[in-house]
Amino acid sequence: MIAVVVNPAAGNGRARNIASDVMRALQHREDIVEFTTRTRGDEAQQTSLAIERGARCVVVVGGDGSVHHAVRALTSATRRVPLAIVAAGTGNDFVKSLGTPAHDIHAMVQCITRAQTRPIDVGLIDGTPFVNAAGLGFDVAVLERMQQKQTQGRQQWLGGTAAYVVTALGALLGYRGFDASLRTTLASSHDAPGAPAWQERIGHHAHLMTVFANGQCFGGAFRIAPEARLDDGLLDVVDIGALTPWQRPAVFLRAVRGTHLSHAAVRSHFGAAFTLHCEAPPLYEADGELYRASAATVTISVRPAALDIIV
Numbered sequence: 468m469i470a471v472v473v474n475p476a477a478g479n480g481r482a483r484n485i486a487s488d489v490m491r492a493l494q495h496r497e498d499i500v501e502f503t504t505r506t507r508g509d510e511a512q513q514t515s516l517a518i519e520r521g522a523r524c525v526v527v528v529g530g531d532g533s534v535h536h537a538v539r540a541l542t543s544a545t546r547r548v549p550l551a552i553v554a555a556g557t558g559n560d561f562v563k564s565l566g567t568p569a570h571d572i573h574a575m576v577q578c579i580t581r582a583q584t585r586p587i588d589v590g591l592i593d594g595t596p597f598v599n600a601a602g603l604g605f606d607v608a609v610l611e612r613m614q615q616k617q618t619q620g621r622q623q624w625l626g627g628t629a630a631y632v633v634t635a636l637g638a639l640l641g642y643r644g645f646d647a648s649l650r651t652t653l654a655s656s657h658d659a660p661g662a663p664a665w666q667e668r669i670g671h672h673a674h675l676m677t678v679f680a681n682g683q684c685f686g687g688a689f690r691i692a693p694e695a696r697l698d699d700g701l702l703d704v705v706d707i708g709a710l711t712p713w714q715r716p717a718v719f720l721r722a723v724r725g726t727h728l729s730h731a732a733v734r735s736h737f738g739a740a741f742t743l744h745c746e747a748p749p750l751y752e753a754d755g756e757l758y759r760a761s762a763a764t765v766t767i768s769v770r771p772a773a774l775d776i777i778v
């Protein structure tokens with residue numbers, strides 16, 4: 468059975484029509500069951516249900532948030548079930564690194580029928596899996612602002628990516644930054660835990676934003692980690708230090724094209740495990756979904772080849 472997990476709210480409601488087209492295109496090929504989400508995060512329960520009912524493949528019709536919650540269920544299941552993604556969200560950042568025809572329903576249906584898969588790494592932040600990126604600092608401030616605007620019913624006239632960019636610009640000058648120290652505890656996934664690890668202390672200083680990237684793009688418009696690879700057993704860390712408010716727009720503009728890494732205030736490196744020591748349990752985002760960390764010290768790691776993607 469092929470399970471089609473649909474978030475009807477994704478892409479400002481666009482996902483509902485895309486899902487109908489996907490169901491129609493798949494219906495003559497195999498047993499297809501639609502699992503429609505009812506609330507935020509319900510993709511995880513719907514995916515678990517699909518796996519329990521014997522799904523051979525889970526097709527997510529939604530955006531990055533939908534994929535994120537489906538992956539929570541896929542990576543905790545007792546059986547390895549591959550994931551296919553039909554892009555129906557707003558930013559659809561993860562599929563930009565994947566290279567699948569995620570925007571082409573008929574090409575995706577052919578991929579699903581062929582069932583060829585590719586293993587990719589899954590990141591873990593404070594125990595929460597992510598496939599694209601996890602971040603702390605400015606990106607969290609922007610998501611918090613966006614959620615406030617949504618609950619107040621403001622900015623309905625703007626689509627998702629434009630809304631994100633407008634909100635980000637509005638928050639850019641006033642954001643205060645956060646203090647934390649970051650340590651790379653494992654340079655590569657081939658190192659044994661506890662081995663004399665290559666350690667780099669980025670230092671206790673004010674950060675504007677720290678992103679742990681598996682994929683390259685985030686925020687709808689930014690190529691935040693242009694060197695990240697989904698299958699190298701590593702996460703790319705991009706740490707933007709304390710810039711004066713007036714230096715910030717230039718760096719963010721460079722991030723749109725992915726040319727920000729050479730800026731003096733941007734540090735980037737890669738590794739397989741990290742600890743971030745903050746002053747209090749921070750808010751973080753994983754694939755664009757907000758979480759509160761369980762403690763002030765947050766661990767971030769990677770599980771190499773932990774998820775199969777239909778390609």
Ligand SMILES: Nc1ncnc2c1ncn2[C@@H]1O[C@H](COP(=O)(O)OP(=O)(O)OP(=O)(O)O)[C@@H](O)[C@H]1O
Pocket residue numbers: 474475476477478479504505506507508509510529530531532533534536555556557558559560627755756
């Ligand atoms: N039935 C539902 N009603 C409201 N929200 C839902 C529902 N089902 C899922 N959600 C939530 O909607 C949020 C947004 O989904 P998603 O990220 O897939 O779409 P998007 O924001 O349009 O796209 P992107 O993240 O790629 O920009 C997620 O937190 C998801 O869990």
